[in-house]
Amino acid sequence: MPETRLHAQNDRELTFAQAIREALAEEMRRDKTVCIMGEDVAEAGTPFKVLSGLLEEFGKDRVLDTPISEAGFTGLAVGAAMTGMRPVVDIMFGDFVTLTMDQMVNQAAKVHYMSGGKWKVPMVMRTTMGATRRSAAQHSQSLHAWFCHIPGLKVVLPSTPYDAKGLLKAAIRDENPVVFFEDKMMYKLKGAVPANDYTVPLGVADVKRVGEDITLVATSSMVQVALGAATMLEEIGISAEVVDPRTMWPLDEKTLIESAKKTSRAIVLDEGYERYGVTAELASVIASGAFYDLDAPIKRMGAMHVPIPFSPPLEDATVPTEQTVFEAARALCGR
Amino acid sequence: MTTVTQPRAASQEVDLWLRMYRQMVAIRQFEAQVNELYTRALMPGLAHLYIGEEAVAVGVCEALDRTDYITSTHRGHGHCLAKGASPDRMFAELLGKKAGYCKGKGGSMHIADPATGNLGANAIVCGSAGIATGAAFSAQHLGNGRVSVCFFGEGALGQGVLYEEMNLAQLFKLPVIYVCENNLYTEYTHYTETTAGDILMRATAFGLEAASVDGQDVRAVNGIAQRLVSRARHGNGPSFLLCNTYRYHGHHVGDINREYYRSKQEEQKWKTERDPIANFRKWLIEQKIADAAALDRVQAELELEMKKAVDFAIAAPYPTANEVGEDVYA
Numbered sequence: 001m002p003e004t005r006l007h008a009q010n011d012r013e014l015t016f017a018q019a020i021r022e023a024l025a026e027e028m029r030r031d032k033t034v035c036i037m038g039e040d041v042a043e044a045g046t047p048f049k050v051l052s053g054l055l056e057e058f059g060k061d062r063v064l065d066t067p068i069s070e071a072g073f074t075g076l077a078v079g080a081a082m083t084g085m086r087p088v089v090d091i092m093f094g095d096f097v098t099l100t101m102d103q104m105v106n107q108a109a110k111v112h113y114m115s116g117g118k119w120k121v122p123m124v125m126r127t128t129m130g131a132t133r134r135s136a137a138q139h140s141q142s143l144h145a146w147f148c149h150i151p152g153l154k155v156v157l158p159s160t161p162y163d164a165k166g167l168l169k170a171a172i173r174d175e176n177p178v179v180f181f182e183d184k185m186m187y188k189l190k191g192a193v194p195a196n197d198y199t200v201p202l203g204v205a206d207v208k209r210v211g212e213d214i215t216l217v218a219t220s221s222m223v224q225v226a227l228g229a230a231t232m233l234e235e236i237g238i239s240a241e242v243v244d245p246r247t248m249w250p251l252d253e254k255t256l257i258e259s260a261k262k263t264s265r266a267i268v269l270d271e272g273y274e275r276y277g278v279t280a281e282l283a284s285v286i287a288s289g290a291f292y293d294l295d296a297p298i299k300r301m302g303a304m305h306v307p308i309p310f311s312p313p314l315e316d317a318t319v320p321t322e323q324t325v326f327e328a329a330r331a332l333c334g335r
Numbered sequence: 336m337t338t339v340t341q342p343r344a345a346s347q348e349v350d351l352w353l354r355m356y357r358q359m360v361a362i363r364q365f366e367a368q369v370n371e372l373y374t375r376a377l378m379p380g381l382a383h384l385y386i387g388e389e390a391v392a393v394g395v396c397e398a399l400d401r402t403d404y405i406t407s408t409h410r411g412h413g414h415c416l417a418k419g420a421s422p423d424r425m426f427a428e429l430l431g432k433k434a435g436y437c438k439g440k441g442g443s444m445h446i447a448d449p450a451t452g453n454l455g456a457n458a459i460v461c462g463s464a465g466i467a468t469g470a471a472f473s474a475q476h477l478g479n480g481r482v483s484v485c486f487f488g489e490g491a492l493g494q495g496v497l498y499e500e501m502n503l504a505q506l507f508k509l510p511v512i513y514v515c516e517n518n519l520y521t522e523y524t525h526y527t528e529t530t531a532g533d534i535l536m537r538a539t540a541f542g543l544e545a546a547s548v549d550g551q552d553v554r555a556v557n558g559i560a561q562r563l564v565s566r567a568r569h570g571n572g573p574s575f576l577l578c579n580t581y582r583y584h585g586h587h588v589g590d591i592n593r594e595y596y597r598s599k600q601e602e603q604k605w606k607t608e609r610d611p612i613a614n615f616r617k618w619l620i621e622q623k624i625a626d627a628a629a630l631d632r633v634q635a636e637l638e639l640e641m642k643k644a645v646d647f648a649i650a651a652p653y654p655t656a657n658e659v660g661e662d663v664y665a
Contacts (some may be wrong), residue, residue, distance in 0.1 A: 115445070175664075
């Protein structure tokens, strides 16, 4: 039974953005070493208003506006994390992670290993992903695969408000650097979110919809796309199972493989670039683990290999949609 | 210990001077052993020697408490030793042995040691400016009174992140000191070919307290470091210290033919006229703080200690291959 549904009857509904804010507020109340830093995180509460109200409760010593210096404040967070703080850095648009790569890849990811396990870097980088906001090529990318490639980092992609709260709380409590990707197109998505203190462990996939004929492995907002496609498929008699890995690393390989074995067909959906991307890795995991149970080649669907264009009809063509997933699944099932 | 003859200064000061002398000699002897190990092919990888620059690490680290933080560079052995690392575990790390500070996983360019506040040497030029600034951020937020020192070579002046960190440090009034060791050569290129304008003005532009010092004079380095550390500890914010020094050896062991970027005469001049250890030794004797025999004994003691430390490292076992996957995640 999907976890989100277990709570559906009794709980309030929050938006994805509210769930993120609640997770941060709860962890900041719990632990005085948790602080937030980034561009326009304080009074402005970010351009997406995800952090509104945190400054008022926690003050400017713990909700810190920084200069537009992504490398600078990310590097500062690495050092702060090593020495007793639990910083959460906010990188406004996922495209700007390019500016932080030395700090994350050469510093944060390697400090623990290079020091023989002596220093730790318990920090979280929150950033965004996702196209179709008409923001063009430098404000629309989904670059999470870059971090998945690096040993020492953990990478989280929540797809529901429930998961967003639980996973973010787990990420903040984790002893390692965690990169947390929020699809900016989901900030207004509503869902059941318990008011209590809960975490969703990193490395545990969630079956968002149970099905028999085909497995749709999907990440972040692609989970919502997959669920929509599954409803369409049901109408033509195809029962689709939707599996959300929730964390790219650590990766719950078992749940992916078990689902593919059961249904014998799989499509992997992710909004990052398809080439050398998350879909390639997840498809490879399924191919290795479920090869003899598969009745069809694994299909990958990701962003087209183009810079994200501005013009709406062009941009819409770059990412999977309910319709394209529906058609791919139907073809894979031989209908 | 060294015999003190006719103390003319407060004993505390004399102790400090003699400790600084000992530490500088220790670093030089350590590096001489590294050179030896490397040229005998006992040490894998790369070795960047600190010989000639000892007064900087020692002068600065002697102004710090054990719990204060430092970050270091690819040329970091001197900083690590000056902050209190022990030579045997340093050599073990350099040889990739399990008894090393990082269980052999870091090597020469990545010595780290929480027990002495060493956040780690860093092989990315300017790679630790963020870490050092972040440690100062923690010190301020946790109110533990610690100070953080970021050592870097003048080559790091070419990295933009340094200026982002100085800006942040000044905005947040963080207790961090950026110590720039200008050894004149950015690898194989004279720094004037890569550095425009005035170095100190780069720091003063952000409002940092900035000073330059003769990096071959350990007392001068220590004096100014004490002032900047005290300033930081009392909440008066970050500062920048430019130490003018010289790298006696090549960029790395093996950089032997250096004539295309600097002359032998220049090297000789620094070694004979500006050597931080020889000059300090001369001063200690002139001031009758120690006699030559006592200082020779220091030298002999350290030679023995270094030899023992090297023997320890050579005899120490390598990690086993099944440890390779440990410590990736905490």
